[in-house]
Amino acid sequence: MSAWGRAVLLVALVLTAVAVGGTAGFVHRTRVEVVGVTVPVGMAAALGGVLGLVLLARRWGRSRLAVAVVAGAVAVPVLVLGQLRAEGDLVVAEDVWGLTLLGGMALVLTAGLVVPITAYHGDAPPPRPSPVPDAEAPP
Secondary structure (H helix, E strand, O other), rough: OOHHHHHHHHHHHHHHHHHHHHHHHOOOOEEEEOOOEEEEEHEEEHHHHHHHHHHHHHHHHHOHHHHHHHHHHHEEEEEEEOOOOOOOOOOOOOOHHHHHHHHHHHHHHHHHHOOOOOOOOOOOOOOOOOOOOOOOOOO
């Protein structure tokens, strides 16, 4: 893929990241009761969306800079929604759900940045290890 193609994909990922971050702020409290057990489907969807964006940024961007740009784009709306408005309300509160969202996003985004990106991207076979010289062979 050309550099222009990657740039267009990165812009699309950034716009999607802003939408995912804003949506995550609103849906992270959604819970469904299944057979008497409360399942946090909103939190799973929010963190799953962030994980998907990080994986796409790693795959298409092929650099940590692309992941960092997407991480910033997904974090800004959530942090803005966590600020107290003049009316006295906020979307991402400082409670167990809000802190789980912030901590989970921080964990996913940090892991996306720190885990090494390998050279193998599916375009070519993975590199083979070099043969180790035999200790018994003459030099």
